[in-house]
Amino acid sequence: MNPCMENRQNEGRYAFENYSSFEAWKKEAKPALMERLGLGHWLAMPRKPPVPETLWKHETGLGTIEKIRFEPEPGEIAYAYLCLPKQVEKPYKTFICLQGHSTGMHNSIGVEWCDETAPKKIEGDRDFAVGCLKRGLAAVCLEQRAMGERGTSPERRPSCYEPSTAMLLYNRTMIGARIYDVDRLIDYLYTRSDLDLHTLGIMGNSGGGTTSMFAGALLDRITHVMPSCSFSSFKDSIGAMYHCICNFVPGLLLYGESADVVGLAAPKPMVIVNGRFDPIFPLDAADRQFERLRRIYKAAGKEENCVHVVGEGEHRFYADIAWNAMERFL
Numbered sequence: 001m002n003p004c005m006e007n008r009q010n011e012g013r014y015a016f017e018n019y020s021s022f023e024a025w026k027k028e029a030k031p032a033l034m035e036r037l038g039l040g041h042w043l044a045m046p047r048k049p050p051v052p053e054t055l056w057k058h059e060t061g062l063g064t065i066e067k068i069r070f071e072p073e074p075g076e077i078a079y080a081y082l083c084l085p086k087q088v089e090k091p092y093k094t095f096i097c098l099q100g101h102s103t104g105m106h107n108s109i110g111v112e113w114c115d116e117t118a119p120k121k122i123e124g125d126r127d128f129a130v131g132c133l134k135r136g137l138a139a140v141c142l143e144q145r146a147m148g149e150r151g152t153s154p155e156r157r158p159s160c161y162e163p164s165t166a167m168l169l170y171n172r173t174m175i176g177a178r179i180y181d182v183d184r185l186i187d188y189l190y191t192r193s194d195l196d197l198h199t200l201g202i203m204g205n206s207g208g209g210t211t212s213m214f215a216g217a218l219l220d221r222i223t224h225v226m227p228s229c230s231f232s233s234f235k236d237s238i239g240a241m242y243h244c245i246c247n248f249v250p251g252l253l254l255y256g257e258s259a260d261v262v263g264l265a266a267p268k269p270m271v272i273v274n275g276r277f278d279p280i281f282p283l284d285a286a287d288r289q290f291e292r293l294r295r296i297y298k299a300a301g302k303e304e305n306c307v308h309v310v311g312e313g314e315h316r317f318y319a320d321i322a323w324n325a326m327e328r329f330l
Helices: 004-007 024-035 126-133 161-169 174-189 207-218 258-265 284-297 319-329
Strands: 053-060 063-073 076-085 092-098 115-119 138-142 195-205 224-229 272-277 306-311
Touching: 004 126, 024 207, 024 258, 024 284, 063 174, 076 126, 076 174, 092 126, 092 207, 126 138, 126 195, 138 174, 161 174, 174 195, 174 207, 174 306, 195 207, 207 224, 207 258, 224 258, 258 272, 258 284, 272 284, 272 319, 284 306, 306 319
Parallel strands: 092 138, 092 195, 195 224, 224 272, 272 306
Antiparallel strands: 053 063, 063 076, 076 138
16 A cells, blocks of 8 residues: 555544543543654653843833743753733733744844844734733743754754754654743743743744644643644645644644644633635635634533634734734633
């Protein structure tokens, strides 16, 4: 038999429809997905909360921004902006913010990457931290592995290819590494008394949305999830056209489809954001997967916690409609 045909016949071993109940499905599907991502390598490491180093700190009209760096694992340096709002009582409800394939996390606070004191106009509502601060939320903007300041390109082009392929040699994935970085960041956030971690959301666009989907599904301490322009079907998005290799997980379609990943977040509040004319995460496939996702949430007893909003544009974030949907859960 043609191996490709055999794979198609074996697709979706952990599809929700193969199970009699939400609980039975989640019990088997969650560890299976973690294994696909190679997360066991990172989760087996000794865990202590990271002790970050402050690189700079300054006041803005919306609040305080502090840049930190820390080691999520020995020898790996991560960077983040911790953004705390003005005129809001502590502890602050908090969102982790993730940029996609771009020059990096500096876009979240609306500054130039080569001069973090210089304001920059950010297109497509990707200044996530600014949006959070305006709404009285703390934002923690994490630089993703192989992007921005954690890449190898002097022009700040994404540098995902070599580290992603190297991880595959060890049965690990870049998505798994990025989830682990988020988890280690949360370890640090739990040491702070000024953050209300009963509300700890995660959001991002494109490659940041992808990490938000997977981390929101697998990390129990995340409470709210808002991925943008990353939800479609795997087959019709990353499986149908050129995408960065960091999107790929060996055997992912044998596991299931996007609803079978994102549905593991149920019953957490979930706002899926798509662009009607997004060419790389097609809306028609997203609509079909969202119908499956809504059935998963219904089985979890919280169908109303699953919302799909669509912006009238292409591949970007849509702040107004996304936050209008999410704020009722806050």
